[in-house]
Each structure stands twice: as structure tokens, then as C-alpha cells.
Amino acid sequence: MILPVVAYGDPVLRKVAKEIGPDYPNLKELIANMKQTMYNASGVGIAAPQIGKSVRIFIIDATPFAEDKDISELERDQLKDFKEVFINPIIIKEEGDEWPFAEGCLSIPDIREDVFRQETVSFEYVDENFEKHSKTLNGLAARVFQHEYDHLEGVLFTDKLSSLKKRILKKKLEKISLGKITSSYRMRFPNIKI
DSSP, X not given: OOOOEEOTTOGGGGSOOBOOOTTOTTHHXXXXXXXXXXXXXXXXXXXXGGGTOOBSEEEEEOGGGGGOTTXXXXXXHHHTTOEEXXXXXXXXXXXXXXXXXXXXXXXXXXXXXXXXXXXXXXXXXXXXXXXXXXXXXXXXXXXXXXXXXXXXXXXXXXXXXXXXXXXXXXXXXHHHHTTOSOOSSXXXXXXXXX
């Protein structure tokens, strides 16, 4: 089922999400709904808070980035199969030089801004079968992971912008929370006045 994406301004996007266990109710259905919602919105990732659930799970399908001719062959190889479910992830280490990339977010439509992130991330997580994994990602794959992980910590990419950039975007963000935007996918707006 395609669910509405929670818009900027909703308190669920600011909560630190809770870990879940294998007995979490309707987990397979939640994962299927998150995938359908992500693909319907043409996203490459979606975190549970973005559908109103404050739990530590996100899904990534960054395979469309593998077609980008501006990235290295090594990155293309890493991205071509980067389609996973991450449950209860824990970042072990972020390292390398910070580099900018224009990020966007399904919860913040029509805004893309350069965000600086470190180039390498190492982490642990369990998959949908609750099997434990350790992984290290680089470049764009690391960035997508870091962006979705931030959602579980109640952090949005706009939080990483300069204070000047935040002031410039303030009105646009208020309009999003009030539903005064056009989106190609269903959204749930926290501050619509009826």
C-alpha cells in the first residue's frame, strides 16, 4: 500500500526512533508499504519516520545512481546492487574528507541543497530476517545511507545547512508544513489549517 509521506514540520521527523525486534507487528507489510511508497515518489531511500512510524528502519534503492556517468567505475559497481533494508543500524565510524552534494528529501519536496558529509561510513545493522551485518560504504552510497540514518536520529538534511541558508529557506519550509506546495505523491502535512 502506498502511504502518504510525512512533510517537514511533523514532530515524528524530530524524534529519535526506537529499535525494533523480530516480533515487531506486521514487519513484512511495513517493509512492503515503505518500498511501494518510496518507488511511487521516485525516491532512492525512505525511513520509517517519513511514513509516521518512529522506529529504526529504512530502505535504500540507490541503483538509479549507478547510471550516472559523472561517478567513478568503483562507485557505479557499489551502487548497481545497492538495494537493502536496514533495521537498527549503528554507525561505527565516519571518516574521510567532507564533500558537498545536492541532497533532497521526500519530506521536503522541491528543495535541494549542498550538504557536506564524510566520504566513508562503517556500520552494523540487521536485515529483514534479523541477520547481523557489518558494512563500509563510500561516496554516494555512504551519503544515501547517512541521509537515511539521520532520519532515525531526528535530523533532516536542512539541519546541516549554514544559518544563512536556513534563513533563506525558512519561508519555503513553512509553506511545506502548511501544505502550500504541489507534490507528485501523497503527503501528510502537519500544519494545514482547516
